[in-house]
Amino acid sequence: MQAEPKTILNFLATHFDALVFLFEKQNNEGSIHLRTFREFEEEFGHIEQQLFSYKILRKIGEDAEFSGEIYNLFQFVLKEFKPMLPETIEKYNSSISNLFRLIRDGINGDKLILAKRIDELYSEAFSFVESVEKNTLRLLAETRELKSNVTKIDYKQKVEKASFWIDYYIQPLNNILDISHAQSIVNKLLDISNFINIKRLNFHDETIRKQFEKLYFFLIQSNHDLLYQSKILTNELLPLIERIRTESLILTGWIEFLKIPNKVEVPKLLKVLRDNPYSDEMYYHAKDFVMQFQNIEDIIISEELVETDMWIFNKEKYKEDLLNKMPVNDFFEWAIESLNKEYKMAETEKLFSLTSLLFEDDFDKEFDPMNKHVFIQTTQLKLKVPKIKIYKHGIS
Amino acid sequence: MEYPKQHKDIVSDLMAGKFLLRNDFNFDILKQNKDFYTSFFKESFNYGLQLESEFAYLISFETKEQLSRDICILIALLSYELDKDGKNFMDQLSYALFEYDQIDKYFEGSSYQELIKSNKQLKDVESRRMFYRTLSNRNIIEKEGENQFRFTSAIKVFIDFAVDFAQGKLEQATVSIDEDTSSIDE
Numbered sequence: 001m002q003a004e005p006k007t008i009l010n011f012l013a014t015h016f017d018a019l020v021f022l023f024e025k026q027n028n029e030g031s032i033h034l035r036t037f038r039e040f041e042e043e044f045g046h047i048e049q050q051l052f053s054y055k056i057l058r059k060i061g062e063d064a065e066f067s068g069e070i071y072n073l074f075q076f077v078l079k080e081f082k083p084m085l086p087e088t089i090e091k092y093n094s095s096i097s098n099l100f101r102l103i104r105d106g107i108n109g110d111k112l113i114l115a116k117r118i119d120e121l122y123s124e125a126f127s128f129v130e131s132v133e134k135n136t137l138r139l140l141a142e143t144r145e146l147k148s149n150v151t152k153i154d155y156k157q158k159v160e161k162a163s164f165w166i167d168y169y170i171q172p173l174n175n176i177l178d179i180s181h182a183q184s185i186v187n188k189l190l191d192i193s194n195f196i197n198i199k200r201l202n203f204h205d206e207t208i209r210k211q212f213e214k215l216y217f218f219l220i221q222s223n224h225d226l227l228y229q230s231k232i233l234t235n236e237l238l239p240l241i242e243r244i245r246t247e248s249l250i251l252t253g254w255i256e257f258l259k260i261p262n263k264v265e266v267p268k269l270l271k272v273l274r275d276n277p278y279s280d281e282m283y284y285h286a287k288d289f290v291m292q293f294q295n296i297e298d299i300i301i302s303e304e305l306v307e308t309d310m311w312i313f314n315k316e317k318y319k320e321d322l323l324n325k326m327p328v329n330d331f332f333e334w335a336i337e338s339l340n341k342e343y344k345m346a347e348t349e350k351l352f353s354l355t356s357l358l359f360e361d362d363f364d365k366e367f368d369p370m371n372k373h374v375f376i377q378t379t380q381l382k383l384k385v386p387k388i389k390i391y392k393h394g395i396s
Numbered sequence: 397m398e399y400p401k402q403h404k405d406i407v408s409d410l411m412a413g414k415f416l417l418r419n420d421f422n423f424d425i426l427k428q429n430k431d432f433y434t435s436f437f438k439e440s441f442n443y444g445l446q447l448e449s450e451f452a453y454l455i456s457f458e459t460k461e462q463l464s465r466d467i468c469i470l471i472a473l474l475s476y477e478l479d480k481d482g483k484n485f486m487d488q489l490s491y492a493l494f495e496y497d498q499i500d501k502y503f504e505g506s507s508y509q510e511l512i513k514s515n516k517q518l519k520d521v522e523s524r525r526m527f528y529r530t531l532s533n534r535n536i537i538e539k540e541g542e543n544q545f546r547f548t549s550a551i552k553v554f555i556d557f558a559v560d561f562a563q564g565k566l567e568q569a570t571v572s573i574d575e576d577t578s579s580i581d582e
Contacts, residue, residue: 159562246559247486251479253558254472258508261472266464267557268455269534270413270443 008054011047012070018044019056023066023074027082031063081134083142086172089135092128093176093185099124100192111205118211122218125189129222132177136229136237139169143241159252162245170237177230186226193219313353322357323392331358331365331388336376348378364391400429410437410445413463415535415550416452426452450549451535466517466527467536471547471554473512477502489547489555496525496543 003011012019021040025032037048051057057064066074075081099121106114146161178184193216200212257264321338328334335354339346358365366389373384400406406422416423426433430447437443443454471489478485481502488494500521503512513519517527528545531537537545 247484249562250486250555250558251475253560253562254475257468257558257561258472258476258511261465261469261511264561266461266468267553268444268457269461269464270411270454271456271461271463272411272413 003054008056011050011054012056012073015044015047018047019074020078022051022057023071023078023080026066026071027080031060031065032057033063034059075134079137080141081138083138083169084131084135086135086169086176089128089131089173089176090185092124092131093188095124096121096128096185096192097188100188100195104195107199107203111208115208115211118208118215121192122211122215125215125219125222128185129225132173132226132229135169135173136232139165139173139237140232143237143244146241146244158248159245162241162248166238166241166245170233170241174230174233174238177226177233179227179230186223186230189219189223189226193223311347311350313350313356315353315356318354319357319360319362322390323362326390326392328390329387330374331390332374332376332383332385334390336378346376346378348380348383351376351378351383358388358390362393364393365389366391400425400432406433407436410452410454411441413454413534415548417535417548417550418450423452448552450552453550453553463530463534466515467531468554468557469511469515470518470527471551472558473506473508473518474499474502475558476508477506486555489551491546493540493544493546496521496528496545499524 018040021044022032022036025036041048052059052064055067056070058067065071099117103114103117103121106117142165146158146165175181176184177186179186179190181187196212196216196219200209200216203209203212318338322328322334325334332351335351336346339350339354343350357363367386371387373386376383376385402422402425406416406426409416409422416426427447430445434445434447437445437454441456443456446453446455474494475485475489478488503518503524506512517523517530528537528539532539532545534550535548536550538548539545
């Protein structure tokens, strides 16, 4: 039985909360499972039967779905539009272009079909503008939700979501609305409105002229609305979502970095290794360096007295020994033998003392330069010495 | 040969590891003589001059540079804690005045205690005060009174690092997801 329109409207108003619950269910899960009604009845009462008899819902297997018109109504009143993929919106490009071509080419043809085509063009343009508005509203809501992050999704997901909205919805929608892009639908609508503007003034049939006029003013208004939508996209949505993407990226970067802070190559800075001549601290550091060597306390170094056997050269004794040996063929041989006999080993110092006997006036010396030098060994040195003969002075 | 004006100051500041900021008069002189200073630092000390729109600084090609790592850890922890506190961390890092006590509280309540305690510059209140002095000397922060500071534009070096790192990581994640998918396909 067909219900009265007022009955349906009253039903919708009375059970609005229940219908919103079902609407959300469908949006989140894709459809409403029939078992939902069991949970649902406790809270919202037995309305399942009316939902189907008023054709608010329709059954699809084990699930139910809102009928198209009611779904659209709820989208409209709740301002919760399902985002349309821009490629879906793009379909208007070809439908509007086709209709316009048919109107332009058949401008002198049958009036009835021309009137019908103008009406169709009007409704296609209307649907197009509405789709863009719905999408912009939805995208704005999504973006703000992403920004406030009430669902506490993690940063990686947030970046992915922001990138997803930008790449698949916002940027392509912006291209559709971009007036500087020759192939954009907005530009097409502008071309159409120029053509319609002429026809609304000079078309010979008044009814058609009025239709053209209605379409023209609608297109002018649409152009204005689309520009507004485009501004929201470029001025608000894109920067907002771009910022979400950037901020989230930064935080993602930091969180990832904090997992392995010592294993990551960080930005290079200057490693200040030394003072340079321009440094203000150079003077003080240099002064510190020098001062460490300036010892202001007197240092007294006391040398330990070491008892040593002092050897005193007894010249007279050795002179007498030498005189007793006269004549001596080799002075240094005699000196070494004397010292070795007395001290086991001749010390250099003692040998040099004995050498002073050579300068005594009591002895005559003879030295043959042709003779080879001989080596003698002291405790410290091996000395190369000449062979010197010694005679007693005055006696041959 | 005639050197640019303020040559000594420019060289002293940069060689002390300072960031030369745009609001410094010497920054303009450096910018006007970019080629000269680039080759001057390269030829004299083998240092690289990094001249950005907001600041300039020198880099050495020393790989074990601990200061930069400590700064990254400080900013990373601060960003994380500010965000956790419900604040817009980028706005805060860009414009806000930080009180030492506020940062102390964040660090004391942080879940990154192990990392904080193992870092010589950040481990306790005293170390952090010393660290702020170093950062201030290098113009990475600007002190306000006894207990406050704000970051200078030099922070961009580290923020850019975080973005690059995240992109590298995300790319890695994407690659591994792709690899997983392709292995399923096979």
